[in-house]
Amino acid sequence: MFLNNVLKAIRLIVEDVVLVNVESHLPVALSTLRQTLAAKQIIGFGKNLLDVAVYKTQLYEPVLLVNDVAYLPAAEIELIEEDNSRKKLLWQAMQRMFLS
Secondary structure, three states: OHHHHHHHHOOOOHHHOEEEEOOOOOOEEHHHHHHHOOOOEEEEEOOOEEOHHHOOOOOOOOEEOHHHOEEEEEOOHHHHHHOHHHHHHHHHHHHHHHOO
């Protein structure tokens, strides 16, 4: 799988990071996920993952949220898998988030 390969490249496995794929037509609150999941690093795929702290966040720009939780918004996973330029953007963003 594409994501497993990317995480391996930065020496992580899927269990190290929470990956959220939002397929809902309705917004999903990132703050709700943070309460439910004990995550320090979240990569969100899809356009309807919302949080007050990240309304102005650009795709592929990692941000630090409350309590040292890192969040990386990305396009829908299906779009990334089919587009090498989006893969490159995600890879560069993940390097900034995990390797800096």
